Amino acid sequence: MLTSKIYLLFCIITGAKIHVNDAKQMTGLFGNPIGHKTDLLTAGNHGPALLQDVQFQEEMAHFDRERIPERVVHAHGTGAFGVFRVTNTEITKYTKADLFNKPRKQTEVAVRFSTVSGEKGSADTSFGEPRGFAVKFYTEEGNWDLTGLSAPMFFIRDASQFPSLIHATKRNVTSGLPEPNYRFDFFSLRPETLNMQTYVYSDNGMPDGYRNMPGFGVHAFRLVNKQNKHVFAKFHWITKQGNKNLDRETTFKLAGSDPDYAQRDLYTAISNRQYPSWTLKIQVITDDMIKDFKFNPFDATKIWPIDKYPLIEVGVMTLNRIPRNFFAEVEQLAFCPSNLVPGIEPSPDLLLAGRLFSYKDTQRYRLGANNQLIPVNHPKNQINTLTDRDGFMRTDNNEADAVNYYPNSFSSVRDNPKKRDSNITLKADSNDEIVVFRFDDSDDHNYEQARDYYRSLADDWKTRLHQNLAFHMKTIRQFIIDRQLNQLRLVDPAFADGVKQELNNFRK
Ligand code: HEM
Known part of the structure; x- marks a missing residue:
């Protein structure tokens, strides 16, 4: 038994008539069967044409959008x-x-x-x-x-x-x-x-x-x-x-x-x-x-x-x-x-x-x-971008876990230090050396200003700060609470203790 594709190719090459039983049912873009393709839907033999001819509308609208912009150079x-x-x-x-x-x-x-x-x-x-x-x-x-x-x-x-x-x-x-x-x-x-x-x-x-x-x-x-x-x-x-x-x-x-x-x-x-x-x-x-x-x-x-x-x-x-x-x-x-x-x-x-x-x-x-x-542009290895999500014509699950920020505690996708760009050393006019690299800036005086501000607050302000944070943290997973409290402790132990106390109060 010939598959329909091979049969079609056979008919095109040999000129054999396509047998109606083997022909495929024509449909519109959404799979709805097309009963009669070549004539508009009209009121009376000579028209006028009707707006309810959705079969025509769909085809014409798609045709109207067939062209994409050609390359601005190298078009041919x-x-x-x-x-x-x-x-x-x-x-x-x-x-x-x-x-x-x-x-x-x-x-x-x-x-x-x-x-x-x-x-x-x-x-x-x-x-x-x-x-x-x-x-x-x-x-x-x-x-x-x-x-x-x-x-x-x-x-x-x-x-x-x-x-x-x-x-x-x-x-x-x-x-x-x-x-x-x-x-x-x-x-x-x-x-x-x-x-x-x-x-x-x-x-x-x-x-x-x-x-x-x-x-x-x-x-x-x-x-x-x-x-x-x-x-x-x-x-x-x-x-x-x-x-x-x-x-x-x-x-x-x-x-x-x-x-x-x-x-x-x-x-x-x-x-x-x-x-x-x-x-x-x-x-x-x-x-x-x-x-x-x-x-x-x-x-x-x-x-x-x-x-x-x-x-x-x-x-x-x-x-x-x-x-x-x-x-x-x-x-x-x-x-x-x-x-x-x-x-x-x-x-x-x-x-x-x-x-x-x-x-x-x-x-x-x-x-x-x-x-x-687009298949011809898709790399052969898997795309794991994590943070590049959605947009027009994105129809899959973004080929990654259900997290769209980084760093995070939920996805197995991690960056790979072995694949970092190499560093480049440049000489400035002054002869000083300038290094081009992705420098890690995550540890740059993160706690000092937060500590100064926290310590400047009156006691009732501190209490409301503890309560506000605790209110928003009370439903989150315990391991995140623990990590968050550890960070607050590095600002000021009283800060962490205060938030912990208020979390306990909310849970009573
Ligand atoms: C600053 C200089 C250049 C700029 C801004 C530039 C920009 C572009 C742009 C916008 C396209 C169209 C790409 C597309 O629509 O997919 C293109 C195509 C192309 N450019 Fe350049 N170009 C530059 C110089 C060069 C040079 C120096 C070369 C060769 C070494 C080159 C080779 C090509 C080729 C081969 C294509 C066609 C790619 C294809 O077949 O789709 N261009 N260029």
């Missing part, structure tokens, strides 16, 4: 899925990131390739800009997103310039037409764009499809190893298909004849089991090497010369699946440079700092506050 993209496999564990000298910790270890990945400034329907052969090369690794310690480009540098070095850079590459605000003046007006006013301009307008700049392009993390990241020692690293994807580029005339022709050229090339290859793959490599510098740089090594407009800082192989990524549903798995796929794992931290790059905020911010707007629950 395509996705694929696959696996990353470690081929060389030398990287474990530099990072404790668990996805690299064993030879041949495999991690599932989702990838989205994209153009940058064109809208969702624009041609994916646009000239004069890099391609997005975003990889999400679903590691055992949460998602790591390496959201990179097909070029090794960026146009600007400071995140505050990003909205202007992007506006300058978009359409004329008055006419809505493409506006070459904006782009070169901005570029010529900001000479830090020259390195990337030279690259993307050169023969290297226009990838022939997504399979034939390299990828670059662009920024330096701080890698931290098990001994909490750090280095800085840049990530590179080397295409195993070989780099290939298109010339300007061909891109223009393709924009007219096949505006989804790069997407079609990728999907055709994967469907034909020609799975594209890339080798991941890193460049590494130590703190001591920073002194040798003529420029700021954390400036994203610059590359680290490969002859001086050679590439070290890490692993190979292979893409072997195209999306099952474009909206669910590509449109809603959300990358963010702040999705990092223990062992990979941000460097002091001023551009990266802005990105750490911007992506999740735009995704809260584009996809909603709970976009981490």
